[in-house]
Amino acid sequence: MSQAFIAEIQDLQAAITFCRPEKHNALEITDLEALDATLIKLAAQSDLRTLVLRAEGKSFCAGVDFGSVAGHDWRDNPLERVTDRLENMPFPTLCILQGGVYGGGTDLALACDFRLGARGIKCFIPPAKLGIQYHPHGLKRAVTRLGLGPAKRLFLATESFDDTEMLRCNFVDWLVSPEDLHAHGEVLAKTLAGLAPQAVRGMKQSLNEIANGLFDERAARDRAAASFRTEDFQEGRRAMTEKRPPRFSGR
Numbered sequence: 001m002s003q004a005f006i007a008e009i010q011d012l013q014a015a016i017t018f019c020r021p022e023k024h025n026a027l028e029i030t031d032l033e034a035l036d037a038t039l040i041k042l043a044a045q046s047d048l049r050t051l052v053l054r055a056e057g058k059s060f061c062a063g064v065d066f067g068s069v070a071g072h073d074w075r076d077n078p079l080e081r082v083t084d085r086l087e088n089m090p091f092p093t094l095c096i097l098q099g100g101v102y103g104g105g106t107d108l109a110l111a112c113d114f115r116l117g118a119r120g121i122k123c124f125i126p127p128a129k130l131g132i133q134y135h136p137h138g139l140k141r142a143v144t145r146l147g148l149g150p151a152k153r154l155f156l157a158t159e160s161f162d163d164t165e166m167l168r169c170n171f172v173d174w175l176v177s178p179e180d181l182h183a184h185g186e187v188l189a190k191t192l193a194g195l196a197p198q199a200v201r202g203m204k205q206s207l208n209e210i211a212n213g214l215f216d217e218r219a220a221r222d223r224a225a226a227s228f229r230t231e232d233f234q235e236g237r238r239a240m241t242e243k244r245p246p247r248f249s250g251r
Contacts, residue, residue: 004031007038012049012193014042021057024102026065032078039085046250049193049200051089052185053112054096060121063103079104080135086111087141088208090201092192096185097121097172106154107138110145110171113204116188117163117172118181124160144211146170196232197250 004027006017016038018025027035042048055061064079086093086108095112101123109115127134134155142151150169153159167175176184192200202223209215227233231251239246 004028005035005038007042009042009045009048012047013052013189014045014048014050015052015054018055018061021055021059023065024059024062024100025055025057025105026062027079027104028065029078032064032082036078036082036085039082039089043085043089048091049195049197050091050189051093052096052189053086053093053108054185055098057099059099059105060095060097060101061105061108063105063107074135077135079107080137083107083111083141084137090204091197092200092204094185094189094192096181098178098181100124102126104138106171107141110138110141114174114188114192115172116174116176116181116185117166118178119163119175120178121166121172122160122162123154123166123171124158125154126158128156128158140212194245194248196230196236196246196248198230198232199227202227 004018004020004025006019008015008017016035018027020026042051083104092114093112095109095115097109097115097117098121099118100121101109103124103126106123106125125134139151139155142154146154146169150161150171154161161169161171163172163175166172174184174188202220206215206220206223209220232246232248235248236246
């Protein structure tokens with residue numbers, strides 16, 4: 001197992017914690033390969049309801065460690081594979097940004113469904129200052145999440161965004177004080193884990209397809225119709241009538 005991160009599962013929730021704070025949680029090629037393998041295993045677990053991505057230290061993630069860049073054939077980009085895998089996880093993903101996010105770390109954050117940030121964070125993407133062209137899927141992800149203007153400011157003008165600008169351009173969905181970050185993250189993760197998993201998975205798939213121009217309307221209609229025949233739908237109706245939290249089984 002890579003020493004750059006720790007993967008844990010508790011109840012219905014999975015968590016991946018970057019734990020190399022002395023290097024701003026930069027990831028080497030082998031770390032990305034291990035992270036990809038971990039995501040594959042988590043995606044195959046039908047009982048999981050959500051994944052939280054978080055980090056230790058002053059930075060969330062500084063992207064790829066430049067010491068591992070030389071000599072790699074970047075036509076097969078391990079960061080691109082990981083971020084694509086993360087974007088397409090079947091259940092909701094939440095990224096908790098306790099510190100600055102740089103380079104490929106921004107792509108890891110944007111590949112998640114939701115981003116919660118602590119006040120005082122900032123982001124910066126340096127490839128243009130290093131003579132590197134960023135991978136295509138990461139550019140597309142930035143445009144679909146942030147819009148063309150903010151994406152060009154980050155990638156072409158290498159502008160640094162502070163927490164206010166990150167909130168304004170939807171890089172983060174919520175911004176809270178550092179003291180409230182952990183508690184707020186726990187509430188969000190618990191909320192996501194408590195929703196009807198089949199309904200959430202189906203709608204996430206449709207929303208991602210719409211954003212990527214791959215929407216299959218017939219398949220989406222079939223999924224929506226099938227949801228009315230699930231045990232979770234019956235449980236949701238009972239819970240609403242009885243005025244209690246639902247207990248969804250995923251069936």
